[in-house]
Amino acid sequence: MSDIPNPAAPIADPRGASLLVQDGRTKRRNAAEDRFKLYGIVAITIGLLMLLTLLFTIVSRGTGAFQQTFVTLSVPLLEDKLDKNGNRDLEEIKKVSTFGYAPLLKAAFETKIEETGIETELKSKAMADILSKDAAAQLRDHVLANPELIGSVVEFEFLTNSRVDGYLKGRVTRESIANDKNISAEQLDLVDALVADGSLAKRFNLDFITGADASDARPEAAGMGVAMIGSFAMMLVVLVLALPIGVAASIYLEEFAPKNWITDVIEVNISNLAAVPSIVFGILGLAVFINYMHLPNSAPLVGGLVLTLMTLPTIIISTRASLKSVPPSIRDAALGVGASKMQSVFHHVLPLAAPGILTGTIIGLAQALGETAPLLLIGMVGFIASNPPESIAEGLMSPNSAMPAQIYEWAKRADPAFYERAWGGIIILLVFLISMNAIAVLLRRRFERRW
Amino acid sequence: MKDNRYSESDVTTQPVKIAARNVQVYYGDSHAIRDVDIDINDKTVTAFIGPSGCGKSTFLRCINRMNDTIDAALVTGDIRIDGEDIYDKRVDPVQLRAKVGMVFQKPNPFPKSIYDNVAYGPRIHGLARNKSDLDEIVEQALRRGAIWNEVKDRLHSPGTGLSGGQQQRLCIARAVATEPEVLLMDEPCSALDPIATAQVEELIDELRQNYSVVIVTHSMQQAARVSQKTAFFHLGNLVEYGDTDDIFTRPKDPRTESYITGRIG
Numbered sequence: 001m002s003d004i005p006n007p008a009a010p011i012a013d014p015r016g017a018s019l020l021v022q023d024g025r026t027k028r029r030n031a032a033e034d035r036f037k038l039y040g041i042v043a044i045t046i047g048l049l050m051l052l053t054l055l056f057t058i059v060s061r062g063t064g065a066f067q068q069t070f071v072t073l074s075v076p077l078l079e080d081k082l083d084k085n086g087n088r089d090l091e092e093i094k095k096v097s098t099f100g101y102a103p104l105l106k107a108a109f110e111t112k113i114e115e116t117g118i119e120t121e122l123k124s125k126a127m128a129d130i131l132s133k134d135a136a137a138q139l140r141d142h143v144l145a146n147p148e149l150i151g152s153v154v155e156f157e158f159l160t161n162s163r164v165d166g167y168l169k170g171r172v173t174r175e176s177i178a179n180d181k182n183i184s185a186e187q188l189d190l191v192d193a194l195v196a197d198g199s200l201a202k203r204f205n206l207d208f209i210t211g212a213d214a215s216d217a218r219p220e221a222a223g224m225g226v227a228m229i230g231s232f233a234m235m236l237v238v239l240v241l242a243l244p245i246g247v248a249a250s251i252y253l254e255e256f257a258p259k260n261w262i263t264d265v266i267e268v269n270i271s272n273l274a275a276v277p278s279i280v281f282g283i284l285g286l287a288v289f290i291n292y293m294h295l296p297n298s299a300p301l302v303g304g305l306v307l308t309l310m311t312l313p314t315i316i317i318s319t320r321a322s323l324k325s326v327p328p329s330i331r332d333a334a335l336g337v338g339a340s341k342m343q344s345v346f347h348h349v350l351p352l353a354a355p356g357i358l359t360g361t362i363i364g365l366a367q368a369l370g371e372t373a374p375l376l377l378i379g380m381v382g383f384i385a386s387n388p389p390e391s392i393a394e395g396l397m398s399p400n401s402a403m404p405a406q407i408y409e410w411a412k413r414a415d416p417a418f419y420e421r422a423w424g425g426i427i428i429l430l431v432f433l434i435s436m437n438a439i440a441v442l443l444r445r446r447f448e449r450r451w
Numbered sequence: 452m453k454d455n456r457y458s459e460s461d462v463t464t465q466p467v468k469i470a471a472r473n474v475q476v477y478y479g480d481s482h483a484i485r486d487v488d489i490d491i492n493d494k495t496v497t498a499f500i501g502p503s504g505c506g507k508s509t510f511l512r513c514i515n516r517m518n519d520t521i522d523a524a525l526v527t528g529d530i531r532i533d534g535e536d537i538y539d540k541r542v543d544p545v546q547l548r549a550k551v552g553m554v555f556q557k558p559n560p561f562p563k564s565i566y567d568n569v570a571y572g573p574r575i576h577g578l579a580r581n582k583s584d585l586d587e588i589v590e591q592a593l594r595r596g597a598i599w600n601e602v603k604d605r606l607h608s609p610g611t612g613l614s615g616g617q618q619q620r621l622c623i624a625r626a627v628a629t630e631p632e633v634l635l636m637d638e639p640c641s642a643l644d645p646i647a648t649a650q651v652e653e654l655i656d657e658l659r660q661n662y663s664v665v666i667v668t669h670s671m672q673q674a675a676r677v678s679q680k681t682a683f684f685h686l687g688n689l690v691e692y693g694d695t696d697d698i699f700t701r702p703k704d705p706r707t708e709s710y711i712t713g714r715i716g
Contacts, residue, residue: 259522329559333622335520337572337629338549347571348561 058426065424068205068220069165070157071131071194073108077143079151088147098136101143102128105135105158118193122186130187132159134214134221160200162219162417164191168202171416208424213385213406219417222410224428226388230300230380230400231369231432233389237304237396238311238368243361245308246315253316254323255345274313281310282374290378298379298399306378307368314367318360322353355447362440366433372404381405403429468493468633468663469514474528476509476518476687483509487528487689489682496655496664498678498695500671502710505684507667511635514665515551516544532633549576552631556638558618560610560625565602568610568621569593572629588628595661596624597654616647620654627658634658636666640673652677671711675699683707 017023022030079086081103082096106124113120113127120127132138135158142156143149163183166172168191177183194200211223257263285306289295295302326349334344350357375381380401389395401409407429411422469491476484484506491497499507509518516537518524530537537547549572560568569589572578579585589606593599598620602613610621619639626634636655640648655677658664668674674681675695682692683704691698691707702708 327559329555329557330561331520332517332553332555333559333561333625334571335517335548336515336553336555337575337625338545339571339575340545343575347575352562 058423058430061420062423062425062427064169064171065208065421065427066204067169067202068208069160069168069200069202071160071200072155072157073105073112073199074153075104075108075139075156076111076153077150078104078107082143082150083147088150090144090147093144093147093150096140098140101136101139104139105131112194112199116193116197116199118190118197120186120190120193122190126184126187127190130160130164130183130191132161132218132220134159134218159220160191162415164188164200165202165220166417167191168195168200169420171420208421209428212387213383213401213409215383215385216413216415219413219415219421222418222421224403224406224425226386227401227403227406228428229388229395230303231402233300233392233395233400234304234307234402235365235369236392237301238308238365239361241305241308242311242315242364246312246361247319247357249312250316250319250323251345251350254320255349256341270313270316274317277373278310278371279373279377281306282377284309285374286377296397296399298382298384298401299397300380300400300402301396302378303375303380303402304396306374307371310371310374311364311368314364315357315361318363319353319357322356322360323349325356326352355444358443358447359440362436362443366436366440369436370404370429370433372402372408375402375405381408383409403432465492465494467491468532469665470529470531470534471510471513472529474510474513474526474530476506476513476527477525478509478521479523483687484513485687489689489692491663491665492680493663494659494661495680496659496666496678497680497682498674499665499667499682499684500669500674500710501684501690503669506687507682507684508637510684510689511637511665511667514633514635515548515553517548517553519544549629550631551633551635552626552629554619554622554626554634554636554639557642558615558622560613560618560621562609562611564607565593565610565613565621566606569625569628572625576629578630592624592628593621595627595658596620597650597657598624614647616643616650619643619647619651623651623654623658627662632662634662634664636664638667638669641669648673671699683710685710 014023081100083089083093085092105128109127110124112118128135138158139156142154161182163172163177163180164187167183167188172183174185174188177185177188191200207221207225208223209228210225211221212226213223214221253263253266285302289302289305290297295305330348330352331344334348335341339347372381379399382401384399384401386398386400389398389400403425407422407425410418410425413419467490469489471487471489471491474484474487475482487510499511501507512518513526513530514532514537516526518526526538532547532551536542561571563571566589569592570579570585573585573588579588590599590603593602598617601617602621610618613621619642623634623636623639639655640651643651652673655664655666659679666674666678678695680693681695681698683690683698683702683706685706691702691704693703698707699711702711
């Protein structure tokens with residue numbers, strides 16, 4: 001633009017001019033260059049600021065999810081409630097449902113009040129309501145795991161409900177609970193007293209990372225663990241299918257296939273597939289894998305198959321690029337000493353391309369790990385309450401969710417306690433993505449060779 | 452004059468190793484090599500000279516069928532090594548290339564150890580029965596490549612860490628390790644400095660003892676120094692072929708004369 005000669009301007013005559021003085025043309029060129037540099041710096045600064053804002057928001061809102069409020073109580077495990085016949089038969093103990101444990105919790109609160117001398121007008125039932133709805137189940141699981149404890153008094157840490165947790169985290173205030181049926185000012189007084197006593201406090205909650213999702217009424221008990229297993233199962237399927245198929249396809253296309261219009265069409269289509277919206281792969285998966293092949297709904301196997309289809313173009317494109325970047329002189333050298341085409345590829349070209357292939361694969365996997373839309377269509381998004389699978393086969397076939405789907409699920413629930421967990425889930429997901437990318441960079445650095 | 456040559460060297464008494472008749476090469480629409488007839492002798496260094504793009508490298512790559520790897524290339528005519536047509540349907544180019552070794556313009560060692568570079572050919576062709584056999588083949592090849600003394604203490608360091616001239620001699624050692632009968636060299640010294648060039652030229656002269664060596668070169672001095680026979684290519688035609696001395700002192704064709712005196716090229 002500035003290089004087009006302006007017909008009105010006088011023709012430059014550089015002869016005889018001093019080198020110590022910049023002429024007008026040079027000044028304009030330098031100014032244009034400086035302006036361009038400035039634009040670049042401004043663009044990068046804006047980008048960095050946005051990134052920092054994003055990270056700051058995620059960390060500040062999400063870290064709360066890793067902490068949960070617990071209350072420590074001494075629970076009398078009364079034999080006449082839990083094991084009426086006294087024979088410690090596990091089957092009989094299992095018959096006592098969580099309702100059977102509720103009186104124990106009330107009793108535990110009564111003892112607590114007596115011990116500490118806290119003054120409250122609350123009934124024991126109202127006191128027990130500051131506990132999570134999951135508390136009785138927690139206790140029951142503990143008893144079933146250790147039936148010998150029946151008859152003794154155990155110290156136990158119970159989850160409090162999400163309002164109490166929010167109160168300690170500053171999300172819930174005495175003003176905000178005016179119309180809240182789940183908690184009353186008296187209950188908060190009790191909470192304050194218990195905090196002063198030291199038996200109610202926030203601490204790190206491993207269950208958020210390892211646990212399963214929980215229903216709408218129990219946000220404090222929800223965790224990412226099972227969704228994480230679902231994601232791993234899908235990644236396993238993607239890795240096992242997409243890597244060999246993708247690498248084999250790229251080697252064939254790049255090294256063996258004749259260059260004609262058929263391969264051209266294939267090439268164009270692979271590039272196009274990489275740009276197809278992922279939800280299209282989702283509906284394809286629904287039609288083919290679930291409706292036609294009758295694979296189970298919501299199964300990570302189906303999710304993995306869909307994500308394999310989605311990841312293949314990425315892997316093929318990056319593998320072909322890294323195969324292309326191996327200098328032809330290496331192929332010539334191998335052919336020159338009488339290696340066959342296949343020997344030259346597998347002995348020389350592939351090892352040199354391996355770091356690039358691995359990087360591409362890991363980036364493809366990371367992409368698949370963060371994908372939500374196709375999972376929507378095959379039923380992996382939603383409240384999927386499942387226990388951690390017991391075997392790899394069960395992990396692949398039984399209904400499960402995935403990390404990003406779990407985050408989406410939490411984000412759309414009403415209780416603000418779930419909102420906090422969605423941010424926390426994003427932190428976990430980001431930690432995975434960042435470590436996968438870091439591994440990709442490390443592999444590249446480690447195995448990159450010069451020739 | 453021809454009688455003098457006979458008394459000087461016995462080059463012309465060597466049997467014919469490679470015989471080419473009526474060779475045509477097409478790259479797509481362009482006709483890169485036209486009607487080339489040539490007899491290349493055994494245990495002789497034959498130089499192909501000519502201006503850039505004259506087809507000398509193309510013809511060289513016909514001799515071990517490296518042109519097969521280029522989709523657009525089409526070779527017709529008849530090339531025989533020891534009387535066998537190498538473009539016969541029954542010939543596997545992979546087997547042919549073990550017999551006809553090649554050294555490329557740019558040194559291209561594998562990014563592996565020096566030992567593995569040389570041992571690769573013998574390994575894939577099953578030339579060694581055991582490890583000590585292989586060690587011996589590698590040593591022998593590196594000695595023939597005139598590089599043994601420089602690398603014998605670091606056989607397991609990477610071949611890419613050597614200097615340019617050493618790399619090229621390593622590539623020559625790698626080529627001779629598969630016990631070829633013909634050695635093709637495509638401008639082997641064009642990427643080397645004068646000292647490395649001198650070493651490689653000396654080596655080429657020694658290799659004449661065992662192989663039929665065909666070398667493509669841009670340097671007429673190099674052709675004059677190392678070769679016994681010279682072929683001059685121009686625009687895809689083999690213009691003149693004869694004893695190196697005759698080509699450089701008494702060229703028959705005016706185009707050859709123009710080239711060697713520097714008027715074309």
